[in-house]
Structure formats: C-alpha cells, structure tokens
Amino acid sequence: MAMDEKDRILLTILEDDSNLPVRNLAEMADLSEEEVAARIRILEEQGVIRKYRAMVDWEKAGEPEVAAIIELKVSPERDFGYDKIAERIARFSQVRSLRLISGVYDLQVMVVGRNIHEITSFVAEQIAPMDHIRETATILIMKTYKENGHTFFERGGGDRLPISL
C-alpha cells in the first residue's frame, strides 16, 4: 500500500511518543479510531514501524553508563569485504551501533559499559585480537550534547507576547 500524508502524520506523532492512546492519535490525524488502528497495523506489518521502545536514563536508574567510539582498521576479506567481521562485532551486546565509514578507519563502533575499565578491556580482549583487525583507536565520550535528534540543553527562546497584531 502506498503511504499517504495521514500515515506520515501518524508516524511523526508516534516517533516522538509511541505511547499515545488511539483516541488521541485519531484526533491529531483527523481520522476515526478504527482507521488509525488499521493504518498502524499495516505500518507495523510493512516494517515501517520497526519497534516501540522506552528511552531510559540509566544514570537515574542507578546504573550509569559510559560510552566510547572505537574506530577500527580492517583488512577486507575476499568475497565478503567487511560484512563478515562487522556481523561478528555486531553480536556483542556491548556494541550499541556499528557503521562502515569512509576515511582513515573502516568501521566505527559505539561501545557502552558500566565504567571505562569495562570498555577498555572489552576492546583489548575481544575486539583488537580478532583476525583482520589491524588497528584500533578508542575515543572516550566525555559529554553528550545531542543524541537521536534530542539536544541535552535548552535553547533559551525569547518570550512571545501573549497577543500580537
């Protein structure tokens, strides 16, 4: 089924808050509740909506997290290129994201752990010794200003007048 503007409106709303009741969604998309439910079902079936998940502040939950970006130089394998080694690395739960990149390094890995020691030992003992890995560079993340489109600081908006011409 082709997507239309109503679908995109639903997706825009859900991307920001996937927990809204169907009644509210119906109002915001100017549809009936049945239409909303049917459209969402199709979007789920088609894999347009891939997952609903909570955004957790682990620091507040008593389990603070540290993260680092690991850049890897990799010798590509005949017939497989970077895919096989990338899939191997991606299996680790410590790896939050993994990308093939252009430039000096080949793979960029975001690794999380409870402390720096966990991360460095993970890199030294699990990643660096793998076949085809030629070089690693570990970059500690010191402060996150923006993630997934959300800034972690407020841009002070000017006060709007309550009434304008």
Add this chain to the structure above:
Amino acid sequence: MRDFVAAQARAIPPSGIRKFFDLVQDREDIVSLGVGEPDFATPWNICEAAIYSIEQGSTSYTANRGMPALCREIARYLDDRFSILYSPETEIMVTSGVSEAFDVAIRTVVDPGDEVIVAEPSFVAYSPCVMLAGGTPVPVQCRGEDEFRLTADALSEAVTPKTKAVVINFPNNPTGGVMRDADYRAIAEVIVDHDLLLISDEIYAELTYEGSHTSAVTVDDLRERTITLNGFSKAYAMTGWRIGFLCAPKEICDAAMKIHQYVMMCAPAMAQVAAIEALRRGSRERDAMVREYCIRRNLFVRGLNRIGLPCHMPKGAFYAFPSVAETGLSDLEFAERLLTEQGVAVVPGRAFGTSAGGYLRCAYAVSRENLRVGLDRMEAFLTGL
C-alpha cells in the same frame, strides 16, 4: 499648544487585537491562543548564516531592491513551489516584512479618493494603510457558508466607479480559508471587467494543508494586474527578522521601489542573508513545522466541534475560526468572559471586520499540550454558561 497629531493619524482606529493585550498582560497561567506567529524558534542554520554574516562584517546597506542573490532565490522558489514566474531583476523587491510591502503597494497605486475593496474578515492592518494613503477602504464579506472564500457575486456588488484595487489574503488570517483555481478564475472576471488591480497577500502560502497553495497569478488574466506579497515570517518562523517581498509587473515594481527607497532604503542586511539560507536549505524544517501545525489543527478543530463550538476545518494558515452564535453570547462577551473566568485568550472576530462578529480567532500555533488545556478550559466555560 496645538494638537500636533494629524487628522489622518487620529482617524485610524487602534488594533482591535491590541485592546485585548492589556487584559492579558498582568495575568499568569494564561493559555494564549491570541498570538498570530509561530511558536517555533527560527531554524538554527538560518540563524547561523545571519550570525556568520555579521561576524564577517556584512552590515552595510544592500541594493535597495534587495541582494541580487536573494532576488534570484525568491524567483526560483516562486517558480518551484507555486509555478509563478517573476523576473529577479525587474519584478521582485525585498521588503521589511509583508507589513512594509503592503503599505508600499497601497501607496504605489492609491490616489486620494480611490476606493480599495478589502475582503473581510481580514488582517487588521489593511484598511488603516488604505486610509493613510488617502483611499477609502470598502469591506466585502467572505462568508462562513462559502468556507470564507471571496465570491464573484460579493465582489461585483462592492465595485463602484471609484474602485481601484482589491485586497485579498489567502490562506486567510483570521479564518484559515483558502482559494482554489476556480475561485480565482471567478473573481478574475470581475477584476478584469472593471479594470481593477489585485493585491494578494500570500504570507500563509506554505501553511496549506490539503493540496497545495494556489497563487492568484497562476490565473493568466491576473498576472499583469496583481501585486503578490509574501515573506518568511510564517513558513520559516522568522517573524522578528522582518523580511518579506513584493512581486509585481515592472512598471508597478519600479514605482514601489521609489517609495521603498525613500522610506526604508533596504530590508535589514542580516535578515536578507538569513532569508537566502531559508530558501536554500530550509525546506526540511519548514515542512516539519507545517506538518506539526496540521496535527495541531486536527486536534484543536475536532476538539472545538466536540465541546460544542462549531468550526469548519480550515485549509490553511494557523487559525481556527469557530462560531459562538449558539452560545447566546456575542464574540466580545465570550472572549472577555473566557479570559477572565478561565484564563484562555482568544480574539473576538469583530476585530477583523464587522461581518466577523459571532466568531472567535484561535491561533493554534501553540504546543499540543496547551491546546488540550485550552480546550478543557473552554469546555468548562461552556458547561458553566
């Protein structure tokens, strides 16, 4: 001492919206649906472009007509978005917002004694500007049963031998009404028959929710007798930058240029740089803001109808225009009591023309959360009547 205030300045009425301002000013906890501007801050790439230009020392006057690069971007934009062609060298002039563009347009074409038809309900500045130019504003009504479009019949009835020009604004402030191709064709006949000029303020063009905006000058007969006004305030959340533009056939544009050059010199240089950035790389955020307005419109207008304030689904701008006829209150009583009893600010329709009494203008350019709070309070108010 003499009274130094000129008769003309004394004659023009203060803005009906402004009167409400005093009531709102001292109150906390107000949900204001009275603000006719986006609640978003200007997208950052636009701000950054302007900041950089200031750092680089680009702080002098620009060409009177506007930076050539901006005029070219505007011409390209109008062609891309609305399929209308204006020459960037001879038919486009950059102004300090549409407010200046409108004033200049009126002064360019109105002689003392000329009548200018203003389609009402309308933005509050049109008639006073006509009066300041020595003209006589003649209101013509756009009615709820026509979804607030201007009809050929209503227009012809208002025409007299003194009529010089017609002022329209679609998508409309305050009704949210829009005009489609057939609507423009119908009024074009009247305009051509009586040899009139059209001034079309299309500042809300990008805020069109079903289908796309139709510009008046896509009707061939209107191209040579129309002044098109547009700007950046609403589409790109740039109200404070004061940047807009006027498009007209060369002879009119040249005359407008003389006035603009004497009263304004040029639009602010840094705002022009910001506008270039908006046109080059602002469409993604613009479209995201428009979609958010659409979501808010649906939420709010369905809410109004649910709580018992009948409201047509506006096709453009960011205003809902519900009728209060069934409540037994006038628009003014309703607005004043809603403000004092429930702390919700809306603007009584009569501020936008005599025919607009019985309606309220509610600007839904506020957060979804505030719209819900506003609706709840309006419902409580209606229940208490």
